[in-house]
Amino acid sequence: MIHKYMATARTAMQGKTGGGVLYMVPDMVMKVVYLVPLLFIWKILAESGYEAEMSAPQLLSYTYVNALLADLTIVNTYLSAWDYDARSMEMFTRPMPVFGQVISRTIGEWMPQLLLFSLPMFLAAPLLGIRILPKTLWALPSLALCVSLGFAFEFLFYCVTIRLRNVSWLTYVIRSAVVSFFSGTVIPFKILPFGMDRWMQYQPFGSMGGAFLSLYTGSAAASEVIPAQLFWNIVIWFAAAVWFQKSRERMVSFGG
């Protein structure tokens, strides 16, 4: 049963490294380039003596862990990519459930970056003075719920793409813009002004990366985060499954 999913994940992993590991280097370099200035912003704010709801080590850890697990905190599958190679059509020609295919393939695609970038960076964190271990073990189920919700949103937005007749770019722009701010992965909700954190953490995107990271760094309690994540997982997965069943027959692929 599980074998076919493992095989799909393995194939996807090989696809990522098929051109050589060297071609993954630009992505890794860009992640570091983005990470370093953001870490220094927290340091500058800490050194300036500003009082924030999170300590400097928590902020550093938050940003660092997010960079390491960026693929998991905001899930992007090939459903949100341009459908130039007919991958969405191929999904229906294989003797496997569509949901399972997308999930196993995406997890396979994560592996090279996790092994070649995240793992070494995780081990190097103490050398950079960053606290890397989670504050609570509740962070693990929270990460699983965050990833699960990410996949649910992927299917939901894929239905939007289908309904808009392959306006993939627009769907991608809306999704990326909404998720980047409302997930709280870049700027933690806790340090937003005007008491925004009070309602930001309860909107559906707030149960993605930001929820997991705040548990990981100890800036939120599991009793606040996990129930909200469970609730949004149930709601969004239900909506995604129903809407996907209704939308799948409208799908078209133009090539390109």
Place this chain on the structure above:
Amino acid sequence: MKRKTKIFRGIRRYFQLLGIYARMDLASLTRDAKFMAIVITADIVSNISSIIGIFLLAWKFGGIGGMDWFEVLFMLAYGNIVMGFLNMMGGCNALFPSRIIGRGQWEHMFIIPLPYGVQLTVGIFPFTGSSSLLSGIGMLWVAMRHLETTLPWWWPGMLVFQLIASMVVVTAASYLFSSLAFYAPVQCEEIASTVVYSMEHTKSFPLSGMPVYIRYPLLTIFPAGLMAWFPTMILLGKTTAFENFYPAIFALLLSLAAAHFFRKGFRYYVKKGINRYSAGGHRS
């Protein structure tokens, strides 16, 4: 006389083509009301999201690294204008040449009776692609109204000069890295977007107060600092006379390097070519 007429005809044709693309863009936007509403919503949401995080941080802490919040807003606006203009002009992937190369579409350009430069720059999206530019101009106006510095008479000229230099830096970086797509079209198809989007995301960081070992690489090796922060420092009068010309000098050098490597890659490509399309029309 004949040569002059030819040049004028060329310029007229160039603007005619710009007009044709602009009309097509307007037609695409207004083809149905639902689509138009979605595009406008997407633009508004995307533009707000791109700047809101850093601006809220600046608001909360009264500024970042010695820049007050309206200086931070000025920087974010400047960056939006740079990317907004490039996105508007580079609608047909002109800003992402590795896509054109990697998809084997450069060969399509061989048979179009227009110079490459014209083909790449006439594909403007002034209606669906100008939201970032317009929001940038609006934010710049708001920021300038709240800045406490008195601006000299030549300041608007300096603003345009710095904007051009920033745009050249982004374009040259994109073309420099895209040269690799001539050698590895599949793997490097998206290298230009990796470079440009990374610069776009990193441009929002105020580098004031950061140590030199962070600032200097972001002004040289990976010049995201030249997309907004450094020009903002220049325009706010926080740099020396020599530093004022640094973005222009850097833009010139980077363009020369990009032109050299792009030509070199192109010579390789015309000998080898690529073939990525299946009979069904999908890319491999």
